[in-house]
Amino acid sequence: MRAAVVQFPGSNCDDDALHVLGRVMGATARFAWHKETRLTVDGHAPDVVVIPGGFSYGDYLRAGAMAAHSPIMAAVKEFAANGGPVLAICNGFQIACEAGLLDGALTRNASLHFECRDVHLLVEGRPTPFTAGIPAGRILRIPIAHAEGRYLHPDVARLEKEGRVIFRYVDASGGVSDAANPNGSMANIAGICNAAGNVVGLMPHPERASESVLGSADGKLLFDALQATLDKNPRRVG
């Protein structure tokens, strides 16, 4: 697997993403600086692009607003338009929404607090490169760390109908409730995909829960699913 991790001024989960891809998954992984205009890894097109978390451009104006117009994002958009798998995590999710790679918007948590804790996520929706093979209904325990994760969309019913809600905040037994919703997102939405299914964005941090020594390795299932997708070997993961 060849992986590119986009790096903006203010990214701070870039090293974690690179660590999981490179050391845990054994990928050839490198950073792609925001000023670059082409995405290559070892002279080849990458197999996956990760837009990591952080506070790109200091979250000036709106979270993700400035990064969405960085030179590298034109290359990421082209990669995505050609069907390349893109995983947008936390600030990356905000950037992907601002860039039009994903629908909707992320705004201030209803609690006004920076929410930093483990949450439970229900995996659902249409297959994506990052979830195909994870059994439907599987519950993942993965941390969140954000102040602006309240997902809003003008037509959630359409997203649901198209199977584009991929992760939902639930309680430990899979129940959807306000108590399990850490930020006031519509319909407890934690992550979605684009119409084609190849771009997935989520607020929780799978890269922070990809080794059991960190308390949970549930996040690694997304990268295992990706590996299975790239191997063209559909298999159950997790």
Place this chain on the structure above:
Amino acid sequence: MNTAKVFVTLKRGVLDPQGQAVARSLTRLGFTEVKDARIGKYIELQLEVDPSQKEALKKRLEEACDKLLANTVIEDYRVEL
């Protein structure tokens, strides 16, 4: 030099927890007539333009709002020249 004023506000119906917190604070301070507050952004742009081309300029500024200054999924904007 001409100045353009851009006001960006949350769309009606979008929950504004910051505004709610400010309204609660004002109420606690005795401003009991305050029933709600909505927080937005004010952006001042200094422009070097031909002021006679007002319509074209307004279009340009709206383009800037749509592209960057506002997120039209959740925000409205108003431009003053």
